[in-house]
Amino acid sequence: MTEINIKDFGGKNDGVFDNTNSFKAAFEELAKNGGGKLIVEEGTWLTGPIDLISDSTLELKEGAELSFVTDPNAYPPAFTRWEGVECYAMHALIRSADAKNVKITGRGTINGNGNAWWELKKAKKEAGQTRPVEPYELALAKMNPGYENQAGGGGGRETQFLRPSLIEFINCQGVVLEGVSIKNSPFWTVHPLYVDDLTLQNLKIENPYSAPNTDGIDVDSCTNVKILNCYVAVGDDGICLKSGSGPDGIRVNKPTVNVTIKDCTVRFAHGGIVLGSETAAGIQHVHAENCDLSGTDRGIRIKSRRGRGGDLYDIELKDLVMDDTLCPIAMNMYYKCGVTDQKSPLFSLEKQPVTSETPRIHDVKIIGCTGKNCKASAGFIVGLPEMPIDNLEIRDCHFTTDESSDRSPMESDMFYGLPEVSVKSFRVRNAPGAKFENVRIDGPKETFIYE
Structure with missing residues (x-):
């Protein structure tokens, strides 16, 4: 050479x-x-x-x-x-x-x-x-x-x-990025x-929490990906999987497929391990294991909305530690960022027509995860009335809310259109097939709120 x-x-x-x-x-x-x-x-x-x-x-x-x-x-x-x-x-x-x-x-x-x-x-x-x-x-x-x-x-x-x-x-x-420290990115890192x-x-990625749009890792319409033993502390999402947004992403039609995330640490970010909100071509076959997402706003974060499209499935998130978050698990189909009209049909609580721009989330397993001192809520699962979250399994998990925190359950994720709740419970809406097995929630007066 x-x-x-x-x-x-x-x-x-x-x-x-x-x-x-x-x-x-x-x-x-x-x-x-x-x-x-x-x-x-x-x-x-x-x-x-x-x-x-x-x-x-x-x-x-x-x-x-x-x-x-x-x-x-x-x-x-x-x-x-x-x-x-x-x-x-x-x-x-x-x-x-x-x-x-x-x-x-x-x-x-x-x-x-x-x-x-x-x-x-x-x-x-x-x-x-x-x-x-x-x-x-x-x-x-x-x-x-x-x-x-x-x-x-x-x-x-x-x-x-x-x-x-x-x-x-x-x-x-055939791309390898290893060993280096990366900091102070103008935009996505x-x-x-x-x-x-x-x-x-073995990367170390650091941006100030206040720095705008400085995601750590944005895997965008990629295949056969390994993210191993990385440390990420940034001012937006930490380790994020994407596949294009709306009609343009549907046109390109390149999903993100076959992703392994292991032994990583994420701090301070809006989300620790994130799918979306650019979901147009789909995200499939994702396995994340043995990561520490403590101190993030949300540990696991899956986000999209009407108009963004995409099929997200075969996602397994296992043995993740998510202490001191606002919300350890947020699956949000009413994601608001980039939209100013709160009364848009994008955020309607009524069924809307299903089109190629309707996102879908299904076949997700969350196993063996823990989260202490959850400040806003124990969990947030919100699908669409016309496209409920299907075949979601959460098992062998333990979450504890911080009832002394003044953070509202409405801060569990960034959304428009959803009715107010005041209890830091695990909120479930439009996910009728959600299965909870050996899931312990300590702190709130009500453990689950089903809508």
């Missing part, structure tokens, strides 16, 4: 010199040799976007830090999927497209310097910006005709300030899209 060093291409590790062209030249050299390894030694390596090629390895030695510039103009438009819809967005900080056998490894750090991006997003919101203004926003708007009517999850599509993911693999086969044979292992 060809092995080269970034220093051989004019790279400097002083945290001031811009190494963008050095990384570009290094990977061009590897491409001439049919691939190989690029070594980055100790020091701070300031850079703009990096593109990885087939049959290549980026190795960050201990003490090495990739530090990314924060000028939006440095990240030109690149094809991707942004909050469930195919479009052009800012080029990811590290990106690999249409490649095979790509690896990022080592004991170094990848720093997205997200604070500048988060502050810019905040400033745009406070200024009341509702349309593209800056040249980089106008360029994306021109490439994304009809963006005004595209679905979003709250990231800001209307302004076309489509922040970059930190690491994105798109249309790749690790975003594999249309990837087959993916391993994410």
Whole structure:
């Protein structure tokens, strides 16, 4: 294997010199040799976007830090999927497209310097910006005709300030990301899209809890995925599985299939292990085991709504610890984010017509899970009246609510349209086949509320 060093291409590790062209030249050299390894030694390596090629390895030695510039103009438009819809967005900080056998490894750090991006997003919101203004926003708007009517999850599509993911693999086969620490992402942190044979292992991913839309891992329409021994502490969902949103995701029709999540820890996130809310092509054959999701808002989180579509089934979640959450299990078909009209038919309590955009959740097993000090409720299971959650089995679980907490049961997840409840019970609505076996709930006056 060809092995080269970034220093051989004019790279400097002083945290001031811009190494963008050095990384570009290094990977061009590897491409001439049919691939190989690029070594980055100790020091701070300031850079703009990096593109990885087939049959290549980026190795960050201990003490090495990739530090990314924060000028939006440095990240030109690149094809991707942004909050469930195919479009052009800012080029990811590290990106690999249409490649095979790509690896990022080592004991170094990848720093997205997200604070500048988060502050810019905040400033745009406070200024009341509702349309593209800056040249980089106008360029994306021109490439994304009809963006005004595209679905979003709250990231800001209307302004076309489509922040970059930190690491994105798109249309790749055989991807390994292991060992490195990743922090301060501008937007989603690790975003594999249309990837087959993916391993994410021994990662440490950290973003502040207050940082907007900084999901840890977003596996998006991927197959044959392993997520092993990762630590994730972020400002949105932790380990999340997606498959596109609404009509566009249905058109693409690429489900997420065959996912194993084991021995992971998630902290602070809105959800620990999450499916959705972009569910259009379906999510199937998921096994999660032996993870600690304590301190998250919701430990297990499955979320969708009318209009998002998708068939979610064969999901087994086993031996998960979920202490100090708002709600340990939330399965929510009335998910509200991205919608401002609370009276929309999306949130009607009456049956609506079943269409290709009606999501379905069935054949889910939750086994051997525990949760102490649940602040909002012991559980939240809410299906649609026209598409109830079917064949749900929860067994050998024990949950304890914190009756001294002032957090409302209505904070169990983010929804519109559901009637008020005041007891921190396990809420079950439109899930008539739900089977509870050896499930102990301590704390609330009523253990279950069936609606």
